[in-house]
Amino acid sequence: MDELLRPLGLTTPQYNVLSAIEHTPGISNASLARGVFVTAQSMVGLVINLERTGLIHRTDDPSHGRVKRAELTREGATVLAKAHVLLADVDKRMMSGFSQNERDDLQRSLRTCVRNLGDPSV
Amino acid sequence: MDELLRPLGLTTPQYNVLSAIEHTPGISNASLARGVFVTAQSMVGLVINLERTGLIHRTDDPSHGRVKRAELTREGATVLAKAHVLLADVDKRMMSGFSQNERDDLQRSLRTCVRNLGDPSV
DNA sequence: CTTATTTCAGAGGAACTGAGATCC
DNA sequence: CGGATCTCAGTTACTCTGAAATAA
Numbered sequence: 001m002d003e004l005l006r007p008l009g010l011t012t013p014q015y016n017v018l019s020a021i022e023h024t025p026g027i028s029n030a031s032l033a034r035g036v037f038v039t040a041q042s043m044v045g046l047v048i049n050l051e052r053t054g055l056i057h058r059t060d061d062p063s064h065g066r067v068k069r070a071e072l073t074r075e076g077a078t079v080l081a082k083a084h085v086l087l088a089d090v091d092k093r094m095m096s097g098f099s100q101n102e103r104d105d106l107q108r109s110l111r112t113c114v115r116n117l118g119d120p121s122v
Numbered sequence: 123m124d125e126l127l128r129p130l131g132l133t134t135p136q137y138n139v140l141s142a143i144e145h146t147p148g149i150s151n152a153s154l155a156r157g158v159f160v161t162a163q164s165m166v167g168l169v170i171n172l173e174r175t176g177l178i179h180r181t182d183d184p185s186h187g188r189v190k191r192a193e194l195t196r197e198g199a200t201v202l203a204k205a206h207v208l209l210a211d212v213d214k215r216m217m218s219g220f221s222q223n224e225r226d227d228l229q230r231s232l233r234t235c236v237r238n239l240g241d242p243s244v
Numbered sequence: 245c246t247t248a249t250t251t252c253a254g255a256g257g258a259a260c261t262g263a264g265a266t267c268c
Numbered sequence: 269c270g271g272a273t274c275t276c277a278g279t280t281a282c283t284c285t286g287a288a289a290t291a292a
Contacts, residue, residue, distance in 0.1 A: 002283090011257065030273055042259050044275060049257070066267045066273045094235045106231045111226060113216045124259090133281065152249055164283045166251060188249045188291045202278075249291075260280075267273075 004086045008079055009053065017046050017086075018072065018080045021056060026069040028061070053081060126208045130201055131175065135160075139168050140194065140202045143178060148191040150183070159215075175200060 001012045002121075013036070020035050028033075033043035041104055047070065050056045055076035059069035072080065094101060123134045132140075135158070142157050143149055149157075155165035169192065172178045177198035183189035194202065217225060 006284095013258065015248070028273075029275090034139055039261085040274070041261080041276090045258065051260075064273085066265095068274075090239070094238045096238055097234070098231070102231060105227060109220070109231075110226045112219070116216045117212070128260095135282065150249075151251090160282085161284065162248095162250070163252090163285080167282065186249085186292075188289095190250075250289085252288080253286085255284080255286105257281105257283085257284100258280100260278100262277085262278090265275080266276085268271085268280100 001087065004090065005083055008083055008086075010079065011084060013046055014050060014055075015080075015083055017043075017050060018055065018076060018083075019071055021070050022077070022080060025071050026061075028067045028069065041065065050076070123209065126212065127205055130205055130208075132201065132205055135168055136172060136177075137167075137202075137205055140177065140198060140205075141171060143192050143194055144199070144202060146192050148183075150189045150191065154192065172198070 001015065005012060005015055007097075016036050017032060020032055024031070027045060030040050030041050032047070033040040038046075047058070049054070051058065054073055056070050057073055058068040058070050061069050098106070127134060127137055139154060140155055141194050146153070151165050151169060152162050154169070155162040159164075160168075169178070173180065176195055178192050179195055180190040180192050183191050195212065220228070229240070
């Protein structure tokens with residue numbers, strides 16, 4: 001992922017953050033941090049970099065004085081779309097030769113692994 | 123892995139390097155770098171930290187003037203053994219509920235994935 | 245001469261702990 | 269007051285590129 005994303009100027013953690021914002025526009029810094037299992041302080045650094053490069057912007061939440069809502073900029077959405085395509089190509093290569101049944105079995109097994117490790121959200 | 127290894131004073135990259143040295147005692151810096159897909163310059167930093175904390179030591183290779191042979195110290199082997207145990211516990215938790223057939227299928231599928239991505243060594 | 249190995253120097257992104265301010 | 273959120277300050281480990289010295 002690092003190798004593929006570098007030409008786009010993205011790191012793997014940045015890709016994960018952008019994907020989380022895409023999934024939940026207006027997400028708070030604290031929620032982003034919990035979602036990728038880092039501290040809120042670490043997330044601040046990531047978010048600052050993404051704001052500086054213009055891929056996201058943040059606005060004050062009108063109903064919660066302290067919360068900042070993160071959203072993708074036009075450019076952020078464009079870059080993220082390119083990243084998705086690059087990574088999908090790798091997925092396709094990685095899964096070549098698998099039957100549909102084998103794909104399903106693998107996905108189900110991995111999902112069970114993640115649940116066993118304590119994440120109920122998958 | 124980060125969370126589990128931190129109490130031992132190890133990072134995940136450091137664990138990987140120690141494991142590689144355990145697997146191939148006397149391995150060179152360049153080989154270590156290739157094995158975990160980082161540059162030789164990055165590996166220098168890792169090795170310096172592991173030497174500083176006394177987990178590895180390096181000696182000149184008698185037959186190749188420029189090569190440095192890395193080996194675990196007594197303490198390095200002890201710490202690594204503890205790390206293996208901690209990580210094995212996680213593996214056990216992650217795989218709970220899997221039948222032997224399901225384990226075998228999962229391992230075979232993942233091995234195929236890695237080969238598909240270009241690593242012939244698995 | 246070419247290639248491989250090691251290493252220094254400089255840079256950047258990412259993670260942590262500690263501490264504090266703000267808001268509900 | 270308690271709990272959640274955001275952020276600053278400082279530190280550390282990791283990784284990169286560029287450059288260079290040494291050895292096979």
